Amino acid sequence: MLLALLGAAGAAVAYGVAAVLQAVGARRVGEHHGGPRTLVRVVIQLPYLGGSALGLVGFALSLAALRSLPLFVVEPIVASSVAVTAVVAVPLLGARISRRERGAVAGTVLGLALLGASGQPGPAAVVGSGLRWALGAAAVFGLVAAVGALHARFTAGAAVLGALAGWEFGIVAVAARVLRDPSSLHGLLTDPATLALAVASGGGLTLLTTALQRGAVTATTAALVLVETAAPAAVGITLLGDTTRSGFTVLAVLGFALACAGTLALARFGEPNQATERI
Numbered sequence: 517m518l519l520a521l522l523g524a525a526g527a528a529v530a531y532g533v534a535a536v537l538q539a540v541g542a543r544r545v546g547e548h549h550g551g552p553r554t555l556v557r558v559v560i561q562l563p564y565l566g567g568s569a570l571g572l573v574g575f576a577l578s579l580a581a582l583r584s585l586p587l588f589v590v591e592p593i594v595a596s597s598v599a600v601t602a603v604v605a606v607p608l609l610g611a612r613i614s615r616r617e618r619g620a621v622a623g624t625v626l627g628l629a630l631l632g633a634s635g636q637p638g639p640a641a642v643v644g645s646g647l648r649w650a651l652g653a654a655a656v657f658g659l660v661a662a663v664g665a666l667h668a669r670f671t672a673g674a675a676v677l678g679a680l681a682g683w684e685f686g687i688v689a690v691a692a693r694v695l696r697d698p699s700s701l702h703g704l705l706t707d708p709a710t711l712a713l714a715v716a717s718g719g720g721l722t723l724l725t726t727a728l729q730r731g732a733v734t735a736t737t738a739a740l741v742l743v744e745t746a747a748p749a750a751v752g753i754t755l756l757g758d759t760t761r762s763g764f765t766v767l768a769v770l771g772f773a774l775a776c777a778g779t780l781a782l783a784r785f786g787e788p789n790q791a792t793e794r795i
Contacts, residue, residue, distance in 0.1 A: 517584065517585070517635075517637040520580070520581045520583075520584045520585045520637065521581070521585065521589075521593075521632050523577045523578070523580050523581040524577070524578060524581035524585065524589070524590045524593040524594060525593060525628075526573075526574070526577045527573075527574040527575070527577035527578035527581065527593070527594050527597075528574070528593055528594055528595075528596050528597040528599075528600055529574075529597070529600050530570045530571065530573045530574030530577065530597075531570075531571060531574040531594065531597035531600070532597040532598065532599070532600020532601040532603075532604060533567070533570055533600060533601075533604055534566075534567040534568070534570035534571040534574065535567065535597070535601045535785075535786075536567070536601055536604045536605050536608050536609060537563045537564065537566050537567030537570065537608075538563070538564050538567035538568065539605075539609060540561075540563040540564075540567075540608060540609065541558055541559075541561030541562070541563040541564025541565075541567065542558050542561075542564065543609075544561050544563070574594075574597070575717075578590065578594050578689075578692075579692045579698075581593075582689055582692040582693045583639065583692070583693070583695075583698070584637050584638065584639060585635055585637055586635045586636065586637075586749075586752050586753075586758035586759070586760075587689055587690065587693060587748040587749050587751065587752030587756070587758055588631070588635070588745075588748075588749035588752055588753065588758060588768065588772060589631045589632065589634075589635035590689065591686070591689055591744060591745045591748050591749060592627070592628065592631060592745050592771075592772055592775040592776055592779070593628055593631070593632075593775070595740075595741045595744055595745050595775075595776070595779050596624050596628060596775060596778070596779050598737065598741075598779055598782045598783065598785045598786055599620070599621045599624045599625070599778065599779065599782055599785075601782075601785045601786075602617060602621060602782050602785040603621065605785060611785075616781065617781065617782055620777075620778040620779075620781035620782050621778065621782070622778075623774050623775075623777065623778035623781075624774070624775050624778030624779055624782070625778075626771075626774055627770070627771045627772065627773070627774025627775030627776075627777075627778060628771065628775050629771070630767045630768070630770055630771025630774065631768060631771035631772060631775060632771075633761075633764065633767065633771075634760045634761055634764035634765075634767045634768035634771060635758075635760060635761070635768065636758075636759045636760055636761050638757075640693045640694050640752070640756040640757060640758070641755070641756050641757035643694050643755065643756065645708060647694070647755065648691075648694065648707065648708035648709040648712070649708045651687055651690060651691050651694075651708070651709055651712035651716075652708055652709075652711050652712040652715060654683075654687055654712070655684060655687050655712050655715040655716040655719060656715065658680050658683045658684050658687070658716070658719060658723075659684075659715075659719045659723075661680055662677060662680045662719075662723050665677050665680060666726065674727045674735055674736045675727075675735040675736060675738070675739045676739070677723050677724075677726055677727035677736065678723075678724070678727045678735065678736035678737065678738070678739035678740040679739040679740065679742070679743045680723050680743075681719075681720045681721075681723035681724040681727060681736075681740050681744075682720075682739060682740040682741065682742065682743030682744035682747070683720075683743050683744075683747065684716040684717075684719045684720030684723060685716070685720040685740070685744045686743060686744050686747040686748040686751075687712055687713075687716035688713055688716045688717050688720065689744075689748045690748050690751050690752070690756075691709040691710070691712045691713040691716065692709075692713060693752065693756060694709050694756065695707055695709050695710065695713075696709075724736070724740065727740075734783045734784045734786070735783075736786060737783035737784070737785075737786025738780050738783040740786070741776065741779050741780055741783065742776070742780070745772075745775075745776055746776075749772070
């Protein structure tokens, strides 16, 4: 269990530092009108490449943690990467953290500690092919719903895209939790959950990027965190046998609430460059 918790925490750190490094790379390019050339200039910056590599490390660590820890433990830990971003953005991007946000970081850490202590480790309950195929269908549904959100002409458009990105990332987490045999290539290729994981990963990244481009960083990140943590937790508890240690249910609920509330309070750091520009 300790290794899995360290893996989940390592994923949060990797994602948080990755976001700041990618922001540093984007700043080096400066203000441009966008387009393919600007994108190429950004992605070849060493800080951006380093951030992308760290993002892959974080993804691998989170998938490994999900094999032996409940979804209601791992997902809030991974989502707390915005707290890491907030802290790292101070020396690297010149960001300033308010007293309320420092309290949010402390609350997030306390909530994650309670979650880590209360979760009952173990693999997910064995599920049939029906649920595995349903995950793929749910991922496609999220992408279809995003098509409508992309054409929406209302102020909540970015928040809707953020929620749909959280939906996709939640599917990634559930799919990783129920993979039959991730250590075998044959097992991965014949498991419908692998397809769901691949579709949802790509879809989630695309939707999150699109939402952030609309500029509503706080609304997007808040919607992302709410859906990404709550939906998989509900699935894990109701369908996959995720549970707490005996007598730790209240602490688990408190820890989940603290971690999510702290993360939401730091939502502006979902995109470090825009967060520091508004200071």
